[in-house]
Amino acid sequence: MEVLTVDPANLLSPAASSSSLSQQEVATKIKQTHSLTVLLKHCSEQLLAEYVRHQGEPFSSPDFQPPAMAVPGLPSPSVPPEAWLALSDGKRLWHLAAAYAALPGLLGSVRRQQAELNPLASELHRQLEAAARQCRGLAGNLERIMGALGVTGPPPPSSSLGGPTTGAFLAKLGGYHVCRLHRDWAMRSHEALGLLRTKYPL
Amino acid sequence: MITFLFLWLCLPRVESLTYPAVISPQDPTLVIGSSLTATCSVNSDLHLKAEDLYWTLNGRRLPPESYKVLNGTTLSVALANLNGSRQQSGDNLVCHSRDGSILAGSCLYVGLPPEKPVNITCWSKNMKDLTCKWAPGTEGETYLHTNYTLKYKLRWYGRDNTCQEYRTAGQYSCHIPKDLALFTPYEIWVEASNRLGVAVSEVVMLDILDVVTTDPPADVTVSRVGDLEDQLSVRWSSPPALKDFLFQAKYQIQYRVEDSAEWKVVDDVGNQTSCRLAGLRPGTVYFVQVRCNPFGIYGSKKAGIWSDWSNPTAASTPRSDRVPGVCDPKSGEQNTTLRRELKQFFGWVKKHAYGCSNLSIKLYDQWRVWLQKSHKTRNQVLPGDKL
Numbered sequence: 304m305e306v307l308t309v310d311p312a313n314l315l316s317p318a319a320s321s322s323s324l325s326q327q328e329v330a331t332k333i334k335q336t337h338s339l340t341v342l343l344k345h346c347s348e349q350l351l352a353e354y355v356r357h358q359g360e361p362f363s364s365p366d367f368q369p370p371a372m373a374v375p376g377l378p379s380p381s382v383p384p385e386a387w388l389a390l391s392d393g394k395r396l397w398h399l400a401a402a403y404a405a406l407p408g409l410l411g412s413v414r415r416q417q418a419e420l421n422p423l424a425s426e427l428h429r430q431l432e433a434a435a436r437q438c439r440g441l442a443g444n445l446e447r448i449m450g451a452l453g454v455t456g457p458p459p460p461s462s463s464l465g466g467p468t469t470g471a472f473l474a475k476l477g478g479y480h481v482c483r484l485h486r487d488w489a490m491r492s493h494e495a496l497g498l499l500r501t502k503y504p505l
Numbered sequence: 506m507i508t509f510l511f512l513w514l515c516l517p518r519v520e521s522l523t524y525p526a527v528i529s530p531q532d533p534t535l536v537i538g539s540s541l542t543a544t545c546s547v548n549s550d551l552h553l554k555a556e557d558l559y560w561t562l563n564g565r566r567l568p569p570e571s572y573k574v575l576n577g578t579t580l581s582v583a584l585a586n587l588n589g590s591r592q593q594s595g596d597n598l599v600c601h602s603r604d605g606s607i608l609a610g611s612c613l614y615v616g617l618p619p620e621k622p623v624n625i626t627c628w629s630k631n632m633k634d635l636t637c638k639w640a641p642g643t644e645g646e647t648y649l650h651t652n653y654t655l656k657y658k659l660r661w662y663g664r665d666n667t668c669q670e671y672r673t674a675g676q677y678s679c680h681i682p683k684d685l686a687l688f689t690p691y692e693i694w695v696e697a698s699n700r701l702g703v704a705v706s707e708v709v710m711l712d713i714l715d716v717v718t719t720d721p722p723a724d725v726t727v728s729r730v731g732d733l734e735d736q737l738s739v740r741w742s743s744p745p746a747l748k749d750f751l752f753q754a755k756y757q758i759q760y761r762v763e764d765s766a767e768w769k770v771v772d773d774v775g776n777q778t779s780c781r782l783a784g785l786r787p788g789t790v791y792f793v794q795v796r797c798n799p800f801g802i803y804g805s806k807k808a809g810i811w812s813d814w815s816n817p818t819a820a821s822t823p824r825s826d827r828v829p830g831v832c833d834p835k836s837g838e839q840n841t842t843l844r845r846e847l848k849q850f851f852g853w854v855k856k857h858a859y860g861c862s863n864l865s866i867k868l869y870d871q872w873r874v875w876l877q878k879s880h881k882t883r884n885q886v887l888p889g890d891k892l
Contacts, residue, residue: 359592360564361599361607370525370607420594422650470531471595472610 324451330503332451336444337496343437344493347486350430354413354482357421358475369479387491392502393454395495396445401457402488403442408460410435410485413478420471434485441492448499525551526600526608534614534700537589537648544581545600545609555580557603562613563596587615589648616648618702622677622695625709628718628810631746632802635685635713637668638678639695642704649699655679660690660710687713687803717802718810720744722756722778722795727820734787734823740779741795744812753801755808758782763790763819788824792817844869 324332355362382390382398390398414431421427449456469477526547535541545560547553555574560567560582573581580600590596595612602608620642627637637655641647655668668679685691691713695706722741730736743754756774760782761767774780785791794814802809848866855865 357592358594359597361561361597364564368606421592423593470610471612472528472532472597472599475594475597475612476610 326503327505329448329451330505332444332448333496333499333503334505336441336448337493337500339437339441339444340489340493340496343441343489344486346430346434346437347482347489350434351482351486353427353430354417354478357417357424357427358479362475362479369476388494388498392495392499393449393452395498396449396452396454397457399488399492399495400442400445400449401460402484403438403445403492404457405460406438406481406485406488407435407442409481410438413481416474416478420474438485524548524609525553528598528600528609528611530611532595532612532614534616534649535587536701537615537617538586539615540583540585541587541613542581542583543598543611544575544579546579547602547608549578553578553602553608558608559601559603561597561599561601563591587613589617589646590615593648593650614649614700616699616701619647619651619697619699619704621704622653622697622706625693625695625706627693627709627711628716629685629713630717631719632687632713632717633685634683635681635691635716636674636678637681637693637695638674639706640677641697647699647701649701651697651699653677653679654696654698655693656696657681657691657693659686660692685713714802715807716810717799719747719797719799719812721812721815722797723815725793725795725815725818727791727793727818729820729823730781732823732825734825735783735785737782737785737791737793737820737822738779739782739793739795741815742778744797744799747799747802755798755800756780756795757798757811758793758795759814760791760793762786763792785822787822790819790821792819794818 355367361367387395410431414428414435417424417427417431446456526545528543528545530541530543533541543560545558547555547558555576555578558580559569560572560580562584567582567584571583573583575581584598590613595614597610598613599610600608622639622641624640625637626639627635629635635657639653639655641651641653653671655671656665657668658665666681668681670680670682672678673680689712690710692708692710694708697704697706722744725739725741727737727739730738737760739758741756747754753776755776758771758774758780759768760771761769771780771782782791782793794817796814797812799809844866847869851865851869
């Protein structure tokens with residue numbers, strides 16, 4: 304399966320500074336980013352399913368109810384769905400940018416932990432790496448769009464704590480939360496970019 | 506009280522996360538069949554009582570008879586005769602509050618120490634590299650992730666080397682790509698290790714030159730031999746990689762009929778690059794493969810290792826389709842030279858052989874007619890035949 308990675312440097316002609324994109328260029332960028340969120344939505348579902356499969360019960364049971372756990376540096380999409388849709392485009396983009404700035408690092412940590420816990424699960428490792436790459440791509444795209452629309456971005460995430468070595472069960476739980484949040488944010492970004500597309504049609 | 510203090514001191518100190526409870530021991534490693542007592546201590550802030558807790562292992566609830574309340578906030582569970590871990594990431598032992606929510610967890614690693622790896626076999630492709638494969642010890646399934654390391658050293662020098670490229674020829678294999686010496690023996694062994702221990706295989710000693718294999722023969726072509734219905738001619742080129750030091754090569758050919766799984770093998774094909782297959786069925790598609798064994802490299806008396814088979818090449822034997830009437834000689838037309846000779850022969854027989862008075866050229870003519878009639882039957886095209 305082809306991974307749609309976006310190198311921020313390739314997004315637009317190098318000569319164009321962040322705010323001098325034509326309407327056409329912005330609309331193209333938004334459409335491209337929307338396609339990326341479609342891919343992310345699909346891949347994040349697959350990743351979550353693949354992840355729980357390797358952790359064993361109760362993670363892999365359909366009625367798994369994990370305890371709430373704060374994942375440092377990554378906000379849960381805490382704004383409820385109706386309120387999310389009521390936000391301005393700029394605010395939505397801001398939240399997305401914050402999430403996608405943090406997700407690649409977190410997915411990387413999960414991959415490192417799974418290399419120890421499930422050393423033979425090569426498909427899981429591959430999907431975790433791909434997910435981090437896709438999130439970086441999306442973060443770059445969002446930055447360009449926000450620049451074109453004149454929206455200020457969030458501050459860069461604090462360098463990940465690294466954290467003390469947790470036990471295996473907590474590592475499994477933490478990884479679960481990251482994968483699920485990755486999926487939830489993919490759904491949110493897909494919604495948000497869909498709305499932007501209608502506002503900036505090609 | 507002292508136990509409780511001990512448990513409290515063992516709580517992990519993580520700044521940003523507070524845990525509702527803690528299980529001890531965390532992530533133990535155990536041998537299959539052993540027993541374990543674990544404890545779940547809830548954070549006193551939560552106002553949960555030990556009696557309200559319960560345990561699950563891999564999602565299955567553990568029987569209350571195995572629980573014991575140690576104090577107001579600590580519940581223990583006794584596990585006996587543990588089975589091997591269901592997944593390599595560890596069995597999930599979880600402490601729940603009465604409403605089912607997860608309070609804490611610990612991963613159990615239950616298995617067996619590794620057995621000595623066995624059956625180490627190695628081969629070198631064109632004397633450039635070395636690939637070895639092995640089998641895990643008799644138990645095979647240790648339930649714990651087992652790491653294998655292939656090591657090698659020159660017999661007379663001290664330095665151990667570690668192979669880096671694993672799983673190149675199956676799960677238990679490793680590939681050494683370069684810097685291999687010829688004419689001097691290597692010692693090779695495999696170490697298996699998991700959470701419960703280490704096991705080292707027997708040492709295998711070999712010289713690279715004794716385990717050489719090569720590429721399959723190239724340019725394999727299979728063609729008909731004129732009109733012969735039961736033969737095919739197979740031609741190939743010797744593998745190019747060994748042309749500089751190949752003194753001899755042995756080949757083997759295998760062939761089968763298109764819709765059969767049974768291969769026939771032609772052995773003892775010496776240092777030649779063609780061979781004729783005979784005794785084949787007419788009008789049949791055959792698949793043919795050739796492989797090569799480098800033999801007598803640098804004067805070695807040993808055979809090498811057979812290469813892979815070449816990709817199958819297909820060819821079909823001819824089938825003479827005698828349409829009735831086309832190729833049969835007309836009744837008047839005979840093979841005149843032969844007939845003339847036979848007439849002379851029978852004349853002579855009549856004169857000199859006693860008791861053969863019935864033999865005459867007429868008998869020969871009758872035989873020819875009979876032959877043509879039975880040929881027609883034999884070569885008749887039936888509806889079911891594949892042409």
